[in-house]
Amino acid sequence: MDRYAEIAQHVQNGYSEKARKAVEAALAEGCPAGRVLKEGLIAGMEVVAAKFKSGQMFLPEVLAVAGAMKAGMELVKPLLVAANHEPLGKVVLGTVRGDMHDIGKNLVAIMLQGAGFDVVDLGTDVRVEKFIEAIERENPDIIGMSALLTTTMVHMKTVIEVLKQRDLRTRVKVIVGGAPISKNFASEIGADGYARDAATAVDVVKDLLDNK
């Protein structure tokens, strides 16, 4: 088994210490940080994400795996930054104004982080201005909005309209999700993607970034 496969295997098993040591060894042997990330850490996480999506793993098991990935990332990330390595993508998440539900949004954050994306979580009851400030500050590729109430889902449309007014709409893609949200609603308000659950959110984000 080569170093990359070894790292991927430790990540899949959720072995944080072993993953960290394997990454350390790979880097010491001169393996490029970008390949360690892609062929080791992310490759391992992708296997897990697929198992989670097909119902073969529970979320607590995925979290253990995410911990192993994080342990490896701590060694790789400074090297990637120093080498100006292009990140996978950055996603700003928030539950919209007036809505304090955040479990679904938190699940999406976990799955995206596990897949290697940078995630900025704005929390709950996020007003349009806070989304705008985060876009200016973080320069994300995507913003994701969540709502659980029929009386808050309408604020998603407001955010998209303000993005258009401020000439920010072309800078970011928008995905939406939550119990009352449907694919039709997402289309009607002009969102770029609809994630029916946390597992599919990763696929939606990847598709949007591939087509950006």
Add this chain to the structure above:
Amino acid sequence: MRKRFNSLALGADALLFGVARTPLKRNGVVVGGGTVIPEIKFTLPPLSIEETPTDEIEAMYREIVTAVCDRAVHLGQQSLVVEFELLPPMTVDPPMGESITALIAGILAEFRGAHGLQSLLRITPVDIREQNKPPLRRRGREMELLLDSFRRCARAGADLLSIESTGGKEVTDQAIMSADVRGILFGSVVLGCADMEFLWEKIVGIARETGAVPAGDTACGIGNTAMVLADQGYVPRVFAAVVRAITAVRSLVAYEVGAVGPGKDCGYENAILKAITGLPMSMEGKSAACAHLSPVGNIAGCYADLWSNESVQNIKLLAGMAPVVSMEQLVYDCRLMNVAAGKGESLRFRDWLSESDAGLDPQAFVLSPNAVIGLAGAIVSEQNDYRRGLAAARKAVELLREGLSKGRLILSEREQDWLSRIGQTVSELPSEPKDFIIGEKPKWKDHVNYGEYGIPDEA
């Protein structure tokens, strides 16, 4: 002043739908007096409360309540409970919630006068204390608005005061995702019970001031979050079943402080609370599928004194508007249960409701009548909240293991593995609350303001 229950009010054969040891009588409605009564709930269609004129919002509520009452009368229903679950902007703006409460109370009075339809109005403000991170549980603007909301709604004609309180949720949200039973006990029982005691003393005080009834709470944000995530395959079902058992300890506090029922519909732990308190409970099951899916559609009916649809948007279906459709479903469900009771067949009918669900899911299994009595007994055998929670968790594991070994419960290998893990965890937990709290407190210090739970930082 909290008075702890130390025995059970009802045994397994007396734990029946429609019958409470201490029924609630008000406005000509008797809850738990031998008849199951529909509790109808609804919410608005997609719109922004902030951007919609108040008179338009009130017109929607008028339309919904009038329509559901019309249907109830048409079907010959003699009594019902209507729940007005305030949306966040209506709790933040107490006069708005008060105005809608008065409107609904007025419509119910009109139907009482014109058609003899007896009714009660339950109001449920949102626990807006969640807006701060970490939440301020005992002080601050949100707490003042929340209590003002209760007071104003009660004065405007609300009969029953309820809430889905969120004390401890800043811990349990994360604990659920990690299937962390320690975190569930810490958030739900150590923090949750402290918050329940503080909050419900205030609510009971407002009920005394205003003449309203302090009805009950629910650990919906904990027990139902785990249950729904388990149903979606995110967390183990056995974990969600153990969480349910633990949440009973938290919700029980309301009744130990002075609540008298009917308990809130989404508290499936109400089954256990009914056995302990003998007070009437609202339950929701198959006819609440409009709001969320669950593995307990029939078994929840075993304990229902009120039978609820949980919530439905006011949208048009083929038959009519969705709340009217829900009203009809609830009426027919209640009719069937009441006919069974009238023929002296409540026990047989209850057992059919139970058996149709219990073997297929651990959540349903721990809510079957004998399991409920076992859990209720374990809880009242202890007088400290943490020990109660630990006893409930251990009993739930024992019941699930027994069900599995006797072939009464089907569990996948993965679920069996998790049951072993959870069993191992709860067997290793300290029996002394202090030891447990010392171990857990540092883990959650960034998420919890301990002073807001009356827990000193150094404790």
